[in-house]
Amino acid sequence: MNNLINKTATMQALLLWDLGKFEVREVPKPQVGSNEILLRTSAVGLCGSDFHIFSGELNLNKDRNGQPIPLLQQPQILGHEIVGVVEEVGAEVQDLSVGDRVILDQGLNCFSRKRQPLCEYCVTGDSHQCEFYEEHGITGLPGAFAEYLTIPAVNAIRIDSDLETVQAALTEALSCVIHSSDVVAKTRARYQIGAEELERRVQSILIFGAGPGGLLFTQYLRNILGYEGLILVSETNAQKRELVKGFGTDVIDPQEVNIVEAVKEKTNGRLAEYVIDASGNGLIFKSIPSLMRKQATFLMYGYGHGGVDLSVLNNLQFMETILVCATGGSGNFNNQGRSLTYSEALRALEEKQIDVSSLITHRYDSLEAVPQAFINDHKLSDYIKGVMVL
Template sequence: MRSAIYHGREDIRVEEYPEPETGPNDVKIDVSACGICGSDLHEYAAGPISIPDDEPHPVTGETLPLPMGHEFAGRVTEVGSNVSEIAVGDKVAANPVIWCGECRYCLEGEYGLCESNGFVGLSGWGGGFSEYTTVDRRQAVPIPESVPLEYGPLVEPFSVGLYAIRNSEFSPGDSVAVFGTGPIGLTVVQLANAAGAGPIYAVEPRDFRREIAAESGADVTLDPTAESALDVINADTNGGVDVAFEVAGASRLSTIRSPQRERAAR
């Protein structure tokens, strides 16, 4: 089968790769769509970062060259002998997280914090930039027949936004500010909107992202390089929003021109 294989920085090749065998706990997926994550771009441009290079990954035991792609969905074509909850023909998205099952965090059920964690499509065990790949039964997330398969890759990034909202003190009707509307920030905007947020303020320096934020349900979009977003939000909400999400993850924020900061510096 064909697969996009990571060989090293700026070296991804579409080539023949052995079709995976379905183990007793596995689900084999005919991949329909796979997203290109920001971390894939980082691996391509500046990697290997989390792709195992000299040392094999502690759980998968694999090193590069490795298939990439961790945000994917498709139809199940085969299930292992122990798998009864998922059937051939089902639509599934992948939960790509790999965990050891033995460290303190895994034992506490916090496998996302696993000390040896990895990802299908980065650390071994196949990947979504392939015609077929297998995942463990626990990593196959059923998606309803009514949801088009090309939306499946969004399950992984949306789960990040959903986790943020569920872990915040958000309740329906609350006013919300989202700082940074890259792909993950946009999921927060859409999910807050779907969850019944009051006014949603999206703060984002890039024009095209502010436009998508507005399409995604932001009521007010603010360019922090043109005006003080905090002044606008504070005035508008009588002192601040109920819940704010920092989704920029950029240290460059401090270099973004802020009229307020410039006034303070004078």
């Protein structure tokens, strides 16, 4: 990636300069490289990862020895769920034009860097594990909590529809759900969605959490994969329970009922063949072994689980559970080097196969307004997903 800086031009950016401390500052405006675009930020989704970085639970900006670089030493510009308008194109860019609306795959991989031969992970379509991977807004590269951003043109996918910008900001989040589901499908798990043999077919899915991830998973399972079996969602928030119920699920309030007994009852004692943790709450691990069948699949999607003794996972060993840890949404590439997963996610939003309008509960119309989401709003009972819209 070209990191040239125009020393005379500046822009506004929201810097995270210490744990829990944001400040809008004037910073150098990036110059576009020959294979890059200059993007004017239109909208940015606020991700759980952003909140973890803000609080200090997560820092993926590492030095050469793999040690986290403190924010005081190197402040970060967060924001990786990105929509914008092409402001300028580099000399080598042929397939994007000034004025195009685009979503970004924010992760730099071998295609982004024009690197040949591709690393072993990019060859197999696992670009989020690229040997040379870096990510805007996550690993220290500047994110989109700023007026402008430069990125290789192959990381941008044009929006050719009238999809609302605020909804397009959830393309990255949906891409993560699609990628995780693809990873699960590639396993040789005993139970598979849509398996021809009934005894090998996933008949019950249990999802922990009805935040953005859980809500997207339910729609993806129903509307894209065509799953017709039972989906149970465990969620403590009443508003989220009502919302996810509308997507064709049965809901459980684990504060009001014994979740093990509830799952047994709703599955006629069979338990779940597929469990998805979309909550990041480590407390769930104590009950998981009692909720799923032997040789079932457990997708560890949510991030967090801090401060909890995970020795309970030993119980999964004796059940021969298929444990899947998936992250990101980049996936495989088309013949141009663009992400197929992001393209699929964008198409699902454009064709209204996935409805994200009800997920977006909070909007922020300036860089100055964004810290409110981190300090207070995300703790509110009615908060599901926030999006900065400039």
